[in-house]
Amino acid sequence: MVYSETVVSHGDFHRGNIAVSGGEIVILDWEHAHRNSPFWDLYNLFDLTHPVFCRQTSDALRQSALNAYIASRRSLGWEEPPGFIRSYYEYAAVHSVWMLLLIQDDLKQDVWEPSDLLKAQAETLASLLSPCIYSSNDHGFRYNVFILKMDVALELFSYKGAFRMK
Numbered sequence: 001m002v003y004s005e006t007v008v009s010h011g012d013f014h015r016g017n018i019a020v021s022g023g024e025i026v027i028l029d030w031e032h033a034h035r036n037s038p039f040w041d042l043y044n045l046f047d048l049t050h051p052v053f054c055r056q057t058s059d060a061l062r063q064s065a066l067n068a069y070i071a072s073r074r075s076l077g078w079e080e081p082p083g084f085i086r087s088y089y090e091y092a093a094v095h096s097v098w099m100l101l102l103i104q105d106d107l108k109q110d111v112w113e114p115s116d117l118l119k120a121q122a123e124t125l126a127s128l129l130s131p132c133i134y135s136s137n138d139h140g141f142r143y144n145v146f147i148l149k150m151d152v153a154l155e156l157f158s159y160k161g162a163f164r165m166k
Helices: 038-046 059-075 084-109 114-129 139-158
Strands: 007-009 018-021 024-027 034-036
Touching: 007 038, 034 038, 038 059, 038 084, 059 084, 084 114
Parallel strands: none
Antiparallel strands: 007 034, 018 024
C-alpha cells in the first residue's frame, strides 16, 4: 500500500531537538522544515540512530507512541487510512537502508567519531533485521514486515558490494 499524505515536517525531529522551557515541551531547530510524509518525523523520533543521539525506542514504546499519534490525529478529525501502521513499518525499513548507506559514506569521510558511527550502524542494522512487534492478531503482517526487512537488507548487502559491517 502506498501512503501519500503529506504534512508539515520538522525535518530533523530527534530527541536532541526537543527541550523543556517553562514546563512546556519546545521543538527546536526548524531549519529543515518541509512538506513530507508523516513517517519522516515519526521515523526520526522513534527509529533513527544518530552518532550522538542513539536510538532508545523499544518495540513496545514505538507501538504505544504510534497509537498515541493516531489517537491525537483522530481527535482533530483525521481518519486513519487502512494500513497506516503497516505503511510506517515499510517506510522505516526503506529509511533504515538509506541511513545505513549514509553511515557507510560518513565512515569514509571521517565526519563523526568512527566508533559512534559503527554503533549507529549496528543499531540500525539490528532494527532493520528484527521483526517488528505489532499489537494485533495479524501474524501474517508481522511475518511480511520481517520478510520485507530481510529482502531490503539482502539487497543492501549485495548493493555493489558497498556495504560491509566492520
